Amino acid sequence: MKWLRRWQGLLSQKPLRLAFLGLVISFLVSFPFWASRYWVDVGFYVGLYALLGLGLNIILGEVGLFNLGHAAFWAIGAYTTAILNVRFGIPTLALLPISAVVAAGCAWLVSSPIIHLRGDYLCIVTIALGEIVRLVLINNPGGLTGGPNGVVGIARPVFLGHVIRTPMDFYFLVWAVVILCAIGLRQLQRSRLGRAWNYIREDEIAAEAMGVDVRALKLLAFVVGAALAGLAGNIFAAKMRMVSPDSFTFMESCLMFCIVLLGGMGSIPGTILGAALVVLFPEIFRPVAQYRLLFFGLALAATMYFRPGGLWPRRRTAEILVGQTER
């Protein structure tokens, strides 16, 4: 595994990093033009799970809050899109930010009372949260969610007069959102806020003693993470053209958890890599049919055994802050 570390070391050099980034971007852009429709669809799901993983990465990776109910926010985003589009005819793409805002609002509402819980206790409550949201959706409150049948007939998104319908269109939609979010999160990581989050993760008491508003920042992490899940929910609903409670099971929350752990806590490229693995593993093991989840589990266990810090852990570098006066 030394080569991986060396590889990461190489990437810290700016020209090499830019070259690598260019390579990745050109691969992402050219991919749908030479890959089959099936692989383009797989690429779409990698993007979708990367978005979900990035959201959870803020909560789990940056702040270290165990959240095993992230699928709930995904579901809220998807149902917001579905209900507002089907009932009120609001264009699906216009609902992209609205879904994020609604998911973020719900996250603020439900996590305010539980945010003081620590470690496994928070984990248990978030599991319950995920289940509660799913059960509420099944029970069809006010005839809005359609119960177990879900909501169907979501309109296709239209971008500048172009109807987004083929796997390629969706591929570009989701990856555009992922890349924009990744850039934003990268800026956030290097900001005062990002450092405060990491501080809380490493030592909450010390952070509080230094004047960091732990409660508000933890809440903010939940809100931002849920907003990203809301975005993913919107895109998922648009792609499926229907939503139903069985898409947002506990298993999905676990998968997102795996993505962040596999990739490396707090690492943006790691999370995207983790999403790729979590989506690709079951697809690669398709030929072994009923054993594919077994192989999937084995692969996860092996990865965690050989690289406990994740595949692409965030490198701890001393960030040199150049103050105004020194310039």
Place this chain on the structure above:
Amino acid sequence: MKWIIGLSVVLALCGWAQPILVGFQGPLTGPWAVEGDWALKSVQIAVEIVNARGGILGRPVQLVVEDDGGTPKGGTLAAQKLIAAGVKFVVGTYGSMVCMPSSELYEEEGVVHINYGCTRVDLSARGFKYYFRTSGRDDSQARFFVEYVIPLFGAKRIAVMHDNTAYALGVAEDVLRFMKPLLDEGKVELVYYDAIMPGERDYTPALTALRDAKPDIWYYTGYYPEWALLLRQGKDLGLDWKKIKAVGSNACPISEAVKIAGLDAVVGAMITQEPLPAFLVEKYPLAKEFVEAYEAKYGPIHDSPWATYAADAIFTLAFAIEATRSLDPAVVAKYLRSGQVIGEGITGPLSFSPEGDRLGVPYMLLICTEEGKSALFDPAVHGHLVGM
């Protein structure tokens, strides 16, 4: 001229050797893996039967199997995979929510998609050209009761009872919907329509009301624990189950009702049920052949109507392609939509509405015999049990 004959012989041989690819999409993993497994085995047996008879248009059928894990996401990936494999005819899948996004992909690609385990009514209301289902819909049971069971007994006074659960209420409302023309013409009369509370011990008040309504037939659309208690307490109350035909829904397995209520209360009671292979063998020769081949290979036949419908999807394709002598999905789909009976499958005559729904009613009426077994209702054999 010789070379033309030679070429055509070679071409014919190539054509013969080239298998026809048929896709199968089903939940081989996930919560419905058992249903997926049964369906796959049934489809494989159906393919073996078709191939043993010389294949379709003289070409063997080859299955391309894809697992969808029982999730909408898995469904789209499996569908893309099948489309990428060049499949033009697909059998699948189980679960309406899985089917919905996959069927859109098949429709866009012009792939004939025959569903076997999705009963949501609005699946066929999307104006699709390539979508079909060999199974019934959520309202098929109610329709079967109104269009088959009521005329069978010449019932005039109808009683419908449900338990306010989503399922039972849905069936009861569908019964009313299908019965509306009959009610409007005054051919039948709805003398009782009410709900009971599930989970109670004493249903005497409801049964007294039922007795006073003097129905010819009483349809209970809820689940078996209450149905068994109703039958028992009704008998004790002096309701004559020969005068009032007692019919339960498919959520009322007769064996369970006998265990709870005792044989004397349940004998002669009937239920509406999707066709199970074990009962179909008496009626259709193809079902007999299918069940024998299945049991020879995999042991006792499953009791899943959905897996049986899956096998029938293969026969639907075989009949339609043979009849049109075309492998063009558009031609086959157009022919299937015509509404004519294209052949007799395992679950009876196969024909489809222009929307792609299975025509005819693929349901059956089972009766509890004197031995406490379920049997396909036959007026000649079981008539005396229900006072016919």
